[in-house]
Amino acid sequence: MARTAELAQNGHVRHALNQNNVKNIATTKNGFHNKVVKNGTSTGTRPQRRGEDSFEQAPMHVAVLTYIGFGIVTLFGYFRDFLRAVGLEKCHVAQERDEQKDFVPLYQDFENFYTRNLYMRVRDNWNRPICSVPGPVFDLMERVTDDYNWTYRLTGKTIKNVINMGSYNYLGFAENNADFLQTVADKLSKYGAGVCGTRQELGNLSIHEELEQLVAEFLGVESSLTFGMGFATNSMNIPALVGKGCLILSDELNHASLVLGARLSAATIRVFKHNNMQSLEKLLREAVSSGQPRTHRPWKKILILVEGIYSMEGSLVRLPEIIALKKKYKAYLFLDEAHSIGAVGPSGRGVVEHFGVDPRDVDVLMGTFTKSFGAAGGYIAGKKELVDYLRTYSHSAVYGSAMSPPITEQIIRAMKCIMGADGTKEGHQRVQQLVENVRYFRSRLQEMGFIIYGNVDSPVIPLLLYLPGKVVAFSRTMLQKNIGVVVVGFPATPITEARARFCVSAAHTRPMLDKVLQALNETGDLLRVKFSRHRPSLRPALYDETDYELDS
Amino acid sequence: MDVKNMREYLGWLYYQYLLVTGIYVLEPWEKSIFNAVLVTMVAMVIYTSYVFVPIHVRLALQFFSGLCGGQHESTMTLMNWGGPIISSHHPATN
Numbered sequence: 001m002a003r004t005a006e007l008a009q010n011g012h013v014r015h016a017l018n019q020n021n022v023k024n025i026a027t028t029k030n031g032f033h034n035k036v037v038k039n040g041t042s043t044g045t046r047p048q049r050r051g052e053d054s055f056e057q058a059p060m061h062v063a064v065l066t067y068i069g070f071g072i073v074t075l076f077g078y079f080r081d082f083l084r085a086v087g088l089e090k091c092h093v094a095q096e097r098d099e100q101k102d103f104v105p106l107y108q109d110f111e112n113f114y115t116r117n118l119y120m121r122v123r124d125n126w127n128r129p130i131c132s133v134p135g136p137v138f139d140l141m142e143r144v145t146d147d148y149n150w151t152y153r154l155t156g157k158t159i160k161n162v163i164n165m166g167s168y169n170y171l172g173f174a175e176n177n178a179d180f181l182q183t184v185a186d187k188l189s190k191y192g193a194g195v196c197g198t199r200q201e202l203g204n205l206s207i208h209e210e211l212e213q214l215v216a217e218f219l220g221v222e223s224s225l226t227f228g229m230g231f232a233t234n235s236m237n238i239p240a241l242v243g244k245g246c247l248i249l250s251d252e253l254n255h256a257s258l259v260l261g262a263r264l265s266a267a268t269i270r271v272f273k274h275n276n277m278q279s280l281e282k283l284l285r286e287a288v289s290s291g292q293p294r295t296h297r298p299w300k301k302i303l304i305l306v307e308g309i310y311s312m313e314g315s316l317v318r319l320p321e322i323i324a325l326k327k328k329y330k331a332y333l334f335l336d337e338a339h340s341i342g343a344v345g346p347s348g349r350g351v352v353e354h355f356g357v358d359p360r361d362v363d364v365l366m367g368t369f370t371k372s373f374g375a376a377g378g379y380i381a382g383k384k385e386l387v388d389y390l391r392t393y394s395h396s397a398v399y400g401s402a403m404s405p406p407i408t409e410q411i412i413r414a415m416k417c418i419m420g421a422d423g424t425k426e427g428h429q430r431v432q433q434l435v436e437n438v439r440y441f442r443s444r445l446q447e448m449g450f451i452i453y454g455n456v457d458s459p460v461i462p463l464l465l466y467l468p469g470k471v472v473a474f475s476r477t478m479l480q481k482n483i484g485v486v487v488v489g490f491p492a493t494p495i496t497e498a499r500a501r502f503c504v505s506a507a508h509t510r511p512m513l514d515k516v517l518q519a520l521n522e523t524g525d526l527l528r529v530k531f532s533r534h535r536p537s538l539r540p541a542l543y544d545e546t547d548y549e550l551d552s
Numbered sequence: 553m554d555v556k557n558m559r560e561y562l563g564w565l566y567y568q569y570l571l572v573t574g575i576y577v578l579e580p581w582e583k584s585i586f587n588a589v590l591v592t593m594v595a596m597v598i599y600t601s602y603v604f605v606p607i608h609v610r611l612a613l614q615f616f617s618g619l620c621g622g623q624h625e626s627t628m629t630l631m632n633w634g635g636p637i638i639s640s641h642h643p644a645t646n
Binding site for chain 2: 069070072470472473
């Protein structure tokens, strides 16, 4: 039930698992890396023990009821479509003009069945208009509908101080404090608002260079490249890194931008089960031993695409295991830290720091500035040869317009704050506050008996609701209690696993979290969504069973 | 007071029914249609079970007791016992 905006940001496209035999030796022809990646010296600290991910299953009757609910609404959908076709009911969707009725149909009616008959009924829970900065609290414009969500009208009233549990404001940098934003205002008066060009054509400002050096220093790598849009960073740069004759091994639950980039690149894509190292190793072994499908030539490159935190599950990547696998089978690793940069790690430097892994072991570090830094855009960081190559060959770098100067300055000031380079302890405090908030919120939700997915350290907390009616009722009930939540359903999640997703922020105070927890408790009892049978300890990860069959 | 609590509780039960079946998202007239169809089906089930279940249960009992009775030596007494009941049921089942 999520909408395209939601899909564009957080949607997950699922693709089927292909099992073919392929062969590869680790030769890299025309690769951006033509020498073996030297093992970086270990930092001396052991990788931190990660908490276990929990993916508890719901009782069987819940799955049955979910299907029944969808079935009944689908039946009514057919009934309403019939009424519209017969003419007994006004049709609100786009239709061809009378002169065009004999032509090939322009609007595929059945494709939008789900949108027309389920999403439209309940779409008042999404795209709510906000009229303040989306900080820990925000103001909402009240809107009402007279014809069951086909059209809206604003009443003019504003709902004030709604607690924000949906924005990716992990470190609280979405703020309009005049003191903090002073440098941003200065840069706006110095450089203006627009760049009017790409980086290649008179759009490369000195502030961009400053940002790139800062990002490289923040992550502990040689060099970095920044882009104006986070989605475009993934979808336009993966085609520049791999092409035909290469193999992409991508996690089952990767974001739509990674999937789009992989498909645009024309490389062969194989999917491994979510966070399942046995599945990944099996695919790698087959790839290395059998090569390309018909010719059995070695693969030119093998690229593993994973994310730091998966935003629909809240699970952390198993980075040390993946790096060990990648070194053993000589593949490359692309790590998308959109949600994890700034949000995990003792000093906010992402999953690489959280696990104590050397950043030079990850070939391509990608991230976005939209989430923890309160700005917009993305970056790719790694070795200097990689970044220099991308400056010339990436579509986004060549054709995308450069990042706007005040946004660039916002990222610079946020990053300096996190690093402590602006002389205050503000960044450190925010990171600590986030860790504390996440632990508190997760443990309380677990105690109350909700089913929560994901790792103990992840600030993204999906709360499973399963039934379509309850998902909608949950969102409306929470709004009545002045709390704004994001609910997600099919097609962004599997059909039986609709959920509400909470994003904890460092800007949330303890009283705010307590108010939210109180409301959740009441709503959970009112709607009967406390499905957990395992209070209070977490179950071990479900994907521990061996998937790899020993065949010799 | 108790009536008010009862009514609130029933209202909450109805709300749960709406949520669980997915009817909650539909328009009121669609809810009415679904409720009418469901109530009709439930009424038919109740009527059928009220009228026919006792008859079927009694026939089943006779059938099984007839089987067990056939294995005993003294069949005469049991046949006599089963006879009047079967004959008295003829008008009802016809």
